Each structure stands twice: as structure tokens, then as C-alpha cells.
Amino acid sequence: MREITDSSIQEVREKALLIRRDIIKMLGESGSGHTGGSLSAADILSCLYFWEMQINPQQPHQADRDRFVLSKGHAAPVLYAALAEKGYFQREELDRLRKLGSMLQGHPDMRKVPGVDASTGSLGQGISWAVGMALAGKMDNRNYRVYALLGDGEIEEGLVWEALMAAHHYHLDNLTAFLDHNGLQIDGPIEKVMSPEPVADKFKAFGWETLVIDGHDPHQIMAALNTARTIKGRPTAIIANTVKGKGCSFMENKAEWHGTAPNQEQVALALGELV
Amino acid sequence: MEKQATRDAYGKALVELGRQYNDVVVLDADLSKSTKTADFAKVFPERFINAGIAEQNMIGMAAGMAATGKVAFASSFAIFATGRAFEIIRNSLAYANLNVKVCATHAGVTVGEDGGSHQSVEDIAIMRCVPNMSVVVPADGTSTRKAVEAIYHRPGPVYLRLGRPSVPILYDDNMDFRVGQGIELRNGTDATLIACGIMVAKCLEAADRLQEAGISVAVIDMHTIKPIDRELIICKARETGAILTAEEHSVLGGLGSAVCEVVCEEFPIPVHRMGLNDVFGQSGSPDELLDYYGLTVEKIIENTQILIKKK
Numbered sequence: 409m410r411e412i413t414d415s416s417i418q419e420v421r422e423k424a425l426l427i428r429r430d431i432i433k434m435l436g437e438s439g440s441g442h443t444g445g446s447l448s449a450a451d452i453l454s455c456l457y458f459w460e461m462q463i464n465p466q467q468p469h470q471a472d473r474d475r476f477v478l479s480k481g482h483a484a485p486v487l488y489a490a491l492a493e494k495g496y497f498q499r500e501e502l503d504r505l506r507k508l509g510s511m512l513q514g515h516p517d518m519r520k521v522p523g524v525d526a527s528t529g530s531l532g533q534g535i536s537w538a539v540g541m542a543l544a545g546k547m548d549n550r551n552y553r554v555y556a557l558l559g560d561g562e563i564e565e566g567l568v569w570e571a572l573m574a575a576h577h578y579h580l581d582n583l584t585a586f587l588d589h590n591g592l593q594i595d596g597p598i599e600k601v602m603s604p605e606p607v608a609d610k611f612k613a614f615g616w617e618t619l620v621i622d623g624h625d626p627h628q629i630m631a632a633l634n635t636a637r638t639i640k641g642r643p644t645a646i647i648a649n650t651v652k653g654k655g656c657s658f659m660e661n662k663a664e665w666h667g668t669a670p671n672q673e674q675v676a677l678a679l680g681e682l683v
Numbered sequence: 684m685e686k687q688a689t690r691d692a693y694g695k696a697l698v699e700l701g702r703q704y705n706d707v708v709v710l711d712a713d714l715s716k717s718t719k720t721a722d723f724a725k726v727f728p729e730r731f732i733n734a735g736i737a738e739q740n741m742i743g744m745a746a747g748m749a750a751t752g753k754v755a756f757a758s759s760f761a762i763f764a765t766g767r768a769f770e771i772i773r774n775s776l777a778y779a780n781l782n783v784k785v786c787a788t789h790a791g792v793t794v795g796e797d798g799g800s801h802q803s804v805e806d807i808a809i810m811r812c813v814p815n816m817s818v819v820v821p822a823d824g825t826s827t828r829k830a831v832e833a834i835y836h837r838p839g840p841v842y843l844r845l846g847r848p849s850v851p852i853l854y855d856d857n858m859d860f861r862v863g864q865g866i867e868l869r870n871g872t873d874a875t876l877i878a879c880g881i882m883v884a885k886c887l888e889a890a891d892r893l894q895e896a897g898i899s900v901a902v903i904d905m906h907t908i909k910p911i912d913r914e915l916i917i918c919k920a921r922e923t924g925a926i927l928t929a930e931e932h933s934v935l936g937g938l939g940s941a942v943c944e945v946v947c948e949e950f951p952i953p954v955h956r957m958g959l960n961d962v963f964g965q966s967g968s969p970d971e972l973l974d975y976y977g978l979t980v981e982k983i984i985e986n987t988q989i990l991i992k993k994k
Binding site: 471475477517518519525526527529530532533535536537538539540541542543544545547566567570571573574577578 | 735740
């Protein structure tokens with residue numbers, strides 16, 4: 409059990425703010441990309457990268473490192489911001505998001521970006537990678553842990569459920585999956601497009617230890633991660649209830665901010681709120 | 684003539700590979716008894732993962748395992764491995780250039796009685812057009828064994844295409860298998876027969892019978908469809924002036940197409956492609972089906988004779 413202190417919560421909050429500011433700035437610079445779902449996951453990634461995961465930016469390929477798979481790969485900006493903040497690469501790279509020749513592709517490319525553990529973007533595939541990574545860890549008796557982040561629209565993909573089934577079947581207690589449950593996908597509310605609800609019941613039915621938390625409360629995220637580390641014999645799902653576009657009032661809970669980048673005026677407005 | 688199914692050779696080769704290299708893992712999707720990965724599972728249960736009837740997740744898990752340093756061999760029938768899981772192969776294996784070897788059995792019409800739904804005739808084409816992917820189609824048990832070792836050492840994703848029925852053993856253990864290098868089994872001057880998989884043995888028999896009729900043809904075992912051996916194709920095009928290709932696959936996108944691409948660009952000569960002419964298979968015995976679709980020694984002879992007249 410790792411201690412959750414006021415100072416660790418404070419640090420994670422500060423990093424989450426920096427991550428959100430970087431998301432806005434880099435998307436403003438690129439002119440395209442996925443803003444809403446990047447902002448909704450910022451607190452989760454901040455807790456993972458600045459509190460939970462055993463990683464070293466100087467050794468991004470170290471065999472025993474913890475691994476993170478951004479299964480909802482379109483939220484690449486939140487991952488890039490966290491990696492830059494952690495020191496995997498220079499922050500100036502963020503301005504090159506989605507530009508020709510940039511290592512920061514529209515969706516994460518493990519062959520280009522130090523610290524990216526899996527190339528993702530086609531939905532449903534990342535969780536399958538994460539299961540494979542956790543399986544390999546068990547096979548070799550390694551102690552690393554694997555974390556994945558799924559979107560709640562993403563789980564409409566059938567492959568996700570194949571992967572969830574396998575994770576339970578192979579008793580992968582070294583695997584923890586977050587569900588960024590912001591309730592919106594490109595075409596609208598998930599419950600209108602193709603409802604995956606009740607999501608918690610479904611993860612439970614697939615044999616996962618299932619926790620439901622506020623995905624913007626660092627204390628709850630950290631406590632859930634602590635719990636996940638104590639669960640033996642099965643994987644843990646953390647259903648994180650979140651707000652799409654969290655932190656920018658004019659983006660919050662709006663499906664149209666799924667795949668839209670802010671213009672310069674909106675960047676200024678957003679950065680004015682993110683203080 | 685001694686016979687062995689390439690899938691049987693694959694199963695045995697995997698066990699050998701597992702003994703030699705600790706980083707080898709094998710995955711299957713509930714067909715291990717048919718694909719022969721069950722041989723590996725029996726000896727190395729701790730390194731075998733059954734994905735259940737979930738080919739997409741099998742490939743996804745293989746990607747994750749390869750990303751940690753494993754060399755993953757993932758098997759199913761060709762139709763499911765390349766068809767059902769295509770986009771996972773494309774985005775998770777090939778785009779990330781991972782060390783996963785998709786080794787599919789039951790390719791082509793020689794699946795037999797199960798019928799057209801289970802007979803993959805387009806897998807070479809769809810694997811060939813994916814960047815980073817290599818495509819290997821061995822002709823017999825010996826070259827299958829050698830191919831398994833060779834693709835283990837080749838970094839990146841590979842598609843290995845294997846068959847169901849027993850086929851003649853063409854090579855002895857001293858054969859030299861190199862990915863990307865075709866093997867000239869017969870020399871000849873009037874035309875060149877370029878084949879892969881089960882059609883190699885048929886081309887050899889056709890060459891013998893053509894010889895009796897006074898026609899001299901070269902025979903190439905083009906076991907690697909990608910990267911294709913351009914040099915050898917150009918050399919034979921120059922030397923013999925006519926090429927016949929033969930494959931247990933659609934004439935669209937497979938070996939015949941790959942050979943034509945080279946010939947068109949480098950040294951245009953008459954080419955005849957033998958394969959399935961843009962049709963699906965059906966139920967029947969393997970030999971009946973090969974006969975029905977014209978993949979026979981007699982047809983090779985007939986087509987070669989017509990081809991030579993076009994020179």
C-alpha cells in the first residue's frame with residue numbers, strides 16, 4: 409500500500425493542470441486533434457505518471473518497467489503532455505504535434521516516441537496488447553504492472569470483450585484498466601449511439617474486480633490504484649466517471665469537442681480558465 | 684515419394700525452436716490440434732496461449748507479448764488469421780513492426796470438404812500489400828522446417844502460409860532456405876515455371892513430362908512472395924522469354940501478380956498466371972478441387988505449350 413499524502417495529491421493536481429494546459433496549447437498549434445477525451449483523462453494520467461508507475465525516462469525500454477497502453481489512442485495529446493512533463497523528450501516537441509516528420513503522430517507510435525509502450529489508435533486493440541504484455545510478465549515472473557486506458561465509446565468494439573475475457577481467464581492481476589467514462593462519443597452520447605451500459609456490471613460479469621470512482625479526484629484514483637495492487641488472481645477495472653473537456657467550461661460535456669481543436673481565441677479562453 | 688503436410692512439419696519445427704530459444708511463445712485460437720501448435724503446447728505449456736475462438740485478440744495479445752521482447756508465433760486457419768484479424772495485423776503488428784509470425788494453416792482449396800467458407804484464396808494478396816510484412820509459402824515439409832527457423836531470425840512480422848494435406852517431400856535436410864531468395868530446382872531454356880506451395884511439386888512433374896516432349900523448362904520454387912526475388916525473375920525472363928506462374932490462390936494479388944509486377948517493369952515477356960480465376964472454392968476432396976480449378980500437372984503442361992507459342 410502506497411501512502412497518499414497531501415503533498416502527493418498536490419503534486420498530481422499541479423501536473424494535471426500543466427498537462428491540460430499543454431493539451432490546449434499543442435492542439436491549438438496543430439489545428440486538429442482530439443481535445444475533449446484528452447482533457448477527461450488528464451487526472452488519471454497524472455496519477456499514473458507522477459505517482460503510480462515505476463518508470464525511468466532515462467531508460468524508456470528497461471525490461472522491468474511498468475507499462476501504459478493508451479487504448480483510446482486518439483487521446484494522444486494527454487499522453488504526449490504527460491511524457492514531456494515526465495522528461496521523456498523536450499517539451500518543444502509538443503508544438504510539432506501532427507506535423508509532417510514529427511515523432512508526435514496523430515495517434516501514438518511506439519517506434520517514434522520514447523516512453524510510448526504501444527502503437528494504438530485503432531480502437532479496441534490497445535487493451536489486447538495490454539493483456540499480451542501482462543501475460544508475458546507472468547510468464548517471465550517479472551514484477552512489472554500493466555495499465556491501460558479505454559474510452560467508453562471504444563468498448564463498443566467486440567475485440568475489447570475478447571481481451572477482457574482473456575485477462576480474467578489468465579488471472580492477470582498485474583493488469584489494471586481504466587475506463588474513461590465521459591459518456592460521449594463522436595456522434596453523441598454513448599447511450600444514444602450504442603449503449604455499453606451498465607458498464608460496471610459488464611466488467612464484473614467478465615470477472616474483473618471493478619471499482620467505480622470520480623476520475624477527476626486524485627485521492628480516489630490513487631486509492632483505487634492501491635486497491636488494484638492488492639487484488640490477486642484477477643485483473644482490476646477502474647470505472648472513472650469523467651467529464652469530456654474537463655477544465656474548459658465551454659468544452660465540458662460537449663460531443664462536438666471530441667475531434668475538434670481550439671482556435672487561437674479558444675486557446676486563450678481555455679488557458680485563462682486553466683490556472 | 685515420401686509425403687508430409689506442411690502443417691505437420693510446422694508443429695515439429697515449433698518444438699525444435701522452443702527447445703533452442705526461450706523467447707519463443709505460441710498462440711492459437713482453438714485450432715491447435717489442426718494447426719499442430721498442440722505439439723508445442725504439450726512440451727511447453729507455460730509458453731503456449733490459447734486465445735479461444737478469438738483471432739483478433741490472439742493477434743492483439745501476440746503484439747503485446749512481442750512488445751515485451753517475445754517472438755510470437757500465432758496460428759489459425761488462413762481464412763481467419765488473415766481475414767478476421769486483418770486490421771489487427773495491419774495496425775498492431777505491421778505498423779508497429781513487431782516480431783510476430785502469423786503462421787496460418789489450411790490455406791487454399793485443399794482444405795477440401797469444409798468448402799468455400801474455409802478456403803482462403805486471397806490471403807497472400809492481403810498480406811503482401813501491408814508494409815513491413817514478409818510473406819513465405821513453403822513447398823514441402825523440409826522447407827517449412829527451415830522457414831520456421833529463418834523467420835524466427837528475421838525481425839518484424841511475417842506471414843507463413845501452410846496447407847492441410849500431405850504433399851511430396853522435395854528437399855533433403857541440406858537445403859538452404861533464405862527468405863527472399865527463390866530456388867532454381869530445374870534449369871531450362873524454353874520457359875520458366877515459377878510456383879509456390881503445393882504447386883512446386885506439380886511444376887516439377889510437368890517439367891519432366893515437357894522434357895519428354897522436347898520442351899525444356901526451368902522450375903523455380905518462389906517460396907518468398909514478399910520480398911520477391913526480383914533478380915531471379917529478371918534473369919529467368921531474359922534467359923527463357925516466357926514465364927508461367929502457379930499458386931493455390933487467386934490469380935489476383937498473389938505470386939502471379941508479384942511476378943508480373945517485376946516482369947512488366949524490368950523485362951516484358953509473355954506470362955501466364957495459373958490459380959483461382961477470381962472465384963471462391965467449394966466442397967470436395969482436395970484432388971477433385973485441384974482438378975476442378977485447373978491446378979494440375981496436365982494444365983501446367985497445356986498452358987506452357989500455349990505460352991511458348993506467344994514468345
